[in-house]
Amino acid sequence: MPCEDYREALIEAAARDSAPSRELRLHLDACASCRAVSSEELQLFAAIDSAVRTTANGEAPASLLARVRVQLNERPVPRRAWVPAGVVTAAAVVLVAVIVLVRGFERDGGRTNPPANSSAQSIPPTEIQPAPPVVASIETTSLPGKRKLPRPAESPRVVGAAQVRASSVLVPAGQQRAIEVLLAGLKQGKVAGEVLLAGQPEKTLEELQVSPIGISPIEMKPLEDLSPRSAPQNEKTRR
Amino acid sequence: MQELVLIQPGRAAEKEFAGEAAQVALRREFEERLAECGPLAYRVARGVLRNDADAEDVAQEALLRAYRRFERLRDRGRFRAWLVRIAFRLAIDRVRSRKRREVRETLWSQSPPRPSTEDLAAASEFQEHVDRAVDELPEKQRLVLLLAAIKGHSLEEVAETLGLPVGTVKSRLFFARKQLAEKLRCHAKTIVKR
Numbered sequence A: 001m002p003c004e005d006y007r008e009a010l011i012e013a014a015a016r017d018s019a020p021s022r023e024l025r026l027h028l029d030a031c032a033s034c035r036a037v038s039s040e041e042l043q044l045f046a047a048i049d050s051a052v053r054t055t056a057n058g059e060a061p062a063s064l065l066a067r068v069r070v071q072l073n074e075r076p077v078p079r080r081a082w083v084p085a086g087v088v089t090a091a092a093v094v095l096v097a098v099i100v101l102v103r104g105f106e107r108d109g110g111r112t113n114p115p116a117n118s119s120a121q122s123i124p125p126t127e128i129q130p131a132p133p134v135v136a137s138i139e140t141t142s143l144p145g146k147r148k149l150p151r152p153a154e155s156p157r158v159v160g161a162a163q164v165r166a167s168s169v170l171v172p173a174g175q176q177r178a179i180e181v182l183l184a185g186l187k188q189g190k191v192a193g194e195v196l197l198a199g200q201p202e203k204t205l206e207e208l209q210v211s212p213i214g215i216s217p218i219e220m221k222p223l224e225d226l227s228p229r230s231a232p233q234n235e236k237t238r239r
Numbered sequence B: 001m002q003e004l005v006l007i008q009p010g011r012a013a014e015k016e017f018a019g020e021a022a023q024v025a026l027r028r029e030f031e032e033r034l035a036e037c038g039p040l041a042y043r044v045a046r047g048v049l050r051n052d053a054d055a056e057d058v059a060q061e062a063l064l065r066a067y068r069r070f071e072r073l074r075d076r077g078r079f080r081a082w083l084v085r086i087a088f089r090l091a092i093d094r095v096r097s098r099k100r101r102e103v104r105e106t107l108w109s110q111s112p113p114r115p116s117t118e119d120l121a122a123a124s125e126f127q128e129h130v131d132r133a134v135d136e137l138p139e140k141q142r143l144v145l146l147l148a149a150i151k152g153h154s155l156e157e158v159a160e161t162l163g164l165p166v167g168t169v170k171s172r173l174f175f176a177r178k179q180l181a182e183k184l185r186c187h188a189k190t191i192v193k194r
Helices: A003-016 A022-030 A032-056 A063-074 A085-112 A114-122 A161-166 A173-188 A193-197 A230-238 B009-049 B052-072 B076-109 B117-122 B125-135 B139-149 B155-162 B166-193
Strands: A169-172 B004-007
Touching: A003 A022, A003 A032, A003 B166, A022 A032, A032 B009, A032 B125, A032 B139, A032 B166, A063 B009, A063 B052, A169 A173, A173 B009, B009 B052, B009 B076, B009 B139, B052 B076, B076 B139, B076 B155, B125 B139, B125 B166, B139 B155, B139 B166, B155 B166
Parallel strands: none
Antiparallel strands: A169 B004
């Protein structure tokens, strides 16, 4: 084999950082020029390795981790949005529709109740009495019709924490967050219940009182009943 | 009129507490890896950028990115490889933008910034040749070469870090070194002098 082929083999061996083959070693023992080339190649690769190591082994500054920790404290991880945006939009649409329907039911219920009709219509919607904070019991107005919804408890019930968790309550908009945190704290024992009674030690801590929301049933009437001709008949039938 | 809001207090607050607890656990887990892998990110970045300040910036950015996406990393055992790739990619991007900026500045001023005396003293001629040759390597080979050159990194560890078979790592390293040797052979005399 000519020296050129051996030189190619010895460069490859140097590049692989492996020992030369037996045949190559025998040739190197016999060929001085190839030995010189081999020596140069080994020097070259050693120098390359040294230079790359110099580049790659810079000491990380002590400030790096401290800087990262500061940044981590400043920028918390954004919560991953598990629910797709489309679902959120659909839920919002449904919620708005439910609110509109509920308000519609309330208005219709007022019309079908003659004694309260005149006063209810005269009261603008802005004069509706606000529910008391935290504990909000909504009285259900039973219609004079035969159909009745299951009535809620007459007096506010005292319910356990588990029931409170599953219940929905109406609270003033500004206090929503504070009430959520307070209730969770109470439930998990992070907030002592006695704190709430600090000014009145003689009172015992009562749990939240929640009454379920009652929605009056809507009375459906055909359109012709509302026409002027049929109005007197309607009044008669009502009487 | 007082606006009323319908809420389910227990559930919302519970979710919030659970979320906070998860955040704390996530942060703790990340912190454990930060001390171990932070210097590695820096070295990878420095291997590409060869500038301490830039490397620190890139390593910091890589670690912050890793933290922001840490929750989505299913196999936490792959964190090291993941971080190395982020740091390498960010460093490559920074080199490219730096080159573009240098080209713009050169076009405007027609006088490239002269290296400082300190830089001249620090960088040997051969080191510059090697750095340039390393920059011209394909990215896959360059990453393997840098990781293999980091102290205490065996080929098996490089393979594990990159999620590659050891044979692939050896092959990439072989081609990288061979290409470097071909480009640097003409500077062999400089080496002998040194």
